[in-house]
Amino acid sequence: MNTLMDKITFNGTESTKLVVINLLKHVSQSIALPILGILVFLALWSTAANNIDTSLGKFPGPGAVAEQVVNLYQEHRAERIKAEKFYQRQEERNAKRLAQDPNYQPKIRPYTGKETFWDQIITSLITVMSGFLLAAIIAIPLGIAVGLSRSLNTAINPIIQIFKPVSPLAWLPLVTMVVSALYVSDDPMFAKSFVNSLITVTLCCLWPMVINTSIGVSSIDEDWVNVSKVLQLPALKHIQKIVLPASIPAIFTGMRLSLGIAWMVLIAAEMLAQNPGLGKFVWDEFQNGSSQSLSRIMTAVLVIGLIGFLLDRSMLSIQSLLSWNKQTDLR
Amino acid sequence: MKSFLEISHIDMVFETPKGPFTALKSVDLKINKGEFISLIGHSGCGKSTVLNIVAGLLKATMGGVIINDKEVTTPGPERAVVFQNHSLLPWLTAYQNVELAVKQVFHKTKSKAEIRDWIEHNLKLVHMDHAMHKRPDEISGGMKQRVGIARALSMQPEVLLMDEPFGALDALTRAHMQDSLMEIQDELKNTVIMITHDVDEAVLLSDRIVMMTNGPAATIGEIQEVNLARPRNRVALSNDPEYNEIRSNVLTFLYEKQRKIETITGKQSTLDETEIKEQIA
Ligand SMILES: Nc1ncnc2c1ncn2[C@@H]1O[C@H](COP(=O)(O)OP(=O)(O)O)[C@@H](O)[C@H]1O
Ligand SMILES: [Mg+2]
Numbered sequence: 001m002n003t004l005m006d007k008i009t010f011n012g013t014e015s016t017k018l019v020v021i022n023l024l025k026h027v028s029q030s031i032a033l034p035i036l037g038i039l040v041f042l043a044l045w046s047t048a049a050n051n052i053d054t055s056l057g058k059f060p061g062p063g064a065v066a067e068q069v070v071n072l073y074q075e076h077r078a079e080r081i082k083a084e085k086f087y088q089r090q091e092e093r094n095a096k097r098l099a100q101d102p103n104y105q106p107k108i109r110p111y112t113g114k115e116t117f118w119d120q121i122i123t124s125l126i127t128v129m130s131g132f133l134l135a136a137i138i139a140i141p142l143g144i145a146v147g148l149s150r151s152l153n154t155a156i157n158p159i160i161q162i163f164k165p166v167s168p169l170a171w172l173p174l175v176t177m178v179v180s181a182l183y184v185s186d187d188p189m190f191a192k193s194f195v196n197s198l199i200t201v202t203l204c205c206l207w208p209m210v211i212n213t214s215i216g217v218s219s220i221d222e223d224w225v226n227v228s229k230v231l232q233l234p235a236l237k238h239i240q241k242i243v244l245p246a247s248i249p250a251i252f253t254g255m256r257l258s259l260g261i262a263w264m265v266l267i268a269a270e271m272l273a274q275n276p277g278l279g280k281f282v283w284d285e286f287q288n289g290s291s292q293s294l295s296r297i298m299t300a301v302l303v304i305g306l307i308g309f310l311l312d313r314s315m316l317s318i319q320s321l322l323s324w325n326k327q328t329d330l331r
Numbered sequence: 332m333k334s335f336l337e338i339s340h341i342d343m344v345f346e347t348p349k350g351p352f353t354a355l356k357s358v359d360l361k362i363n364k365g366e367f368i369s370l371i372g373h374s375g376c377g378k379s380t381v382l383n384i385v386a387g388l389l390k391a392t393m394g395g396v397i398i399n400d401k402e403v404t405t406p407g408p409e410r411a412v413v414f415q416n417h418s419l420l421p422w423l424t425a426y427q428n429v430e431l432a433v434k435q436v437f438h439k440t441k442s443k444a445e446i447r448d449w450i451e452h453n454l455k456l457v458h459m460d461h462a463m464h465k466r467p468d469e470i471s472g473g474m475k476q477r478v479g480i481a482r483a484l485s486m487q488p489e490v491l492l493m494d495e496p497f498g499a500l501d502a503l504t505r506a507h508m509q510d511s512l513m514e515i516q517d518e519l520k521n522t523v524i525m526i527t528h529d530v531d532e533a534v535l536l537s538d539r540i541v542m543m544t545n546g547p548a549a550t551i552g553e554i555q556e557v558n559l560a561r562p563r564n565r566v567a568l569s570n571d572p573e574y575n576e577i578r579s580n581v582l583t584f585l586y587e588k589q590r591k592i593e594t595i596t597g598k599q600s601t602l603d604e605t606e607i608k609e610q611i612a
Binding site for chain 2: 221223224226227229230231232233237241242245246248324325
């Protein structure tokens, strides 16, 4: 009897032990390992940085970057306060003029200070999202049409195959010239530089989205198409009820792919064309060549990476929200 | 007497890279209203092709199908199909899958409330009302097939076409499904064409068993009447001499007269029933 009890308690502790071990394993897999990875990277980075000397000083290590994050934030605050004061002064002046002369039309001039790091981040984000959305509006319907019609596919495929491998940066000079020739208006809603960047982003998003959407649409399960035929669904309903939901996974694959490319291309385009955004920030700092430049560029590099990662994660969560195909490995 | 459904002199020739392939040659069959027909034959002989031509999903090279004096030209909800792999839309729940069909067929004739009642009625008929808001990946294979049948029944078709509806299910589930189908059939008296590779299933469910010869150029070899009284009970039938005679007739056709060429060589006389079933499937 006693031995039996012993056995049971022994087994009991044994199984709790197992649970704890499994839990520890899980925690170490999902939290500890990534942290370890980051720590090792930071160590390697700072030793490497210490050993690299450039004409602009030592290569920035983690400490220098952290310092710049604070600096850039303070510069941003300072710039904002300056802007506020600028507008305040104008209002005071206008109020005074108005008191002297009731017919005076008050004028507010916009503040034209230097764009801060934060402003550049916002500019790049707006540009990439607008270009991406514009591409989606064009590419998804086109991809569906190409996927549904074999003849359209045969007709368009060579064009897609030729333009797909072209780096959108090669388009940039042409885009710039065409935009400055055609986009003329006295009071433009968008700056020309914005339009240039946007079209470049759109161009590079277009092909992956068209291709993936059309592949998704043309490889729909034959049975589902037969269901639609038996039900005699009209064309639009067929697209809405069968084609679109069935190809959501493929459409999102294309969208994630192109958003990733778009973010990389946009930074390069901004550097090349001096269009406002993170790329211009990097280029300006490089041209500036102060002792802080390298650490500011390094900060920008990390921020670019972080934003790219967050963009991909947000696409992923939208995808898993919309997609019926929970089995697809979401990575 | 004029028949309700007439498959008339059907030839089917597929264009393949190796040249034309005659799958079916002069297939003729007359089916009465309310009749339950099984199509049985070795795999690849052309059963699905016959069914798809009746459904309107394939166009026969020669001949045609006439239902209620009208020739079949396109697919339509009056010839509902239950596919082998359930073919439910995975992004819709069981209810929504049936709803898509019901809305398409009855949107002009039924009110919103009537549509909802009709969807629920059909899911109840196949005993799926408890899981009607689950998606296909949350229910078992048998349950998916039930929803597929509910979707087909909900269209109130003139003919119900089923392509190996229980082929992918385990034996026990299959038996349950056959009992359910018999129950439903007693109530609705649909005209049904069902493809099967299970001889017992064919005898249990059918009024007539249509046996097809091997392809190429497959056609109807023999037709076996099944005049067993309904309702039928699988346990009681297993000792019924008439049932066993019908069963052995079908087996004889498949195994003696239409054995596959490959299986003749080697093991001629030692085939037992399980081996036959494997060949048929
Ligand atoms: N679309 C097609 N093109 C060419 N050959 C086909 C096509 N569909 C079916 N076949 C051929 O026709 C024959 C009958 O096929 P099927 O009706 O699917 O057989 P079963 O359903 O009896 O197993 C097979 O030999 C098959 O290879
Ligand atoms: Mg088949």
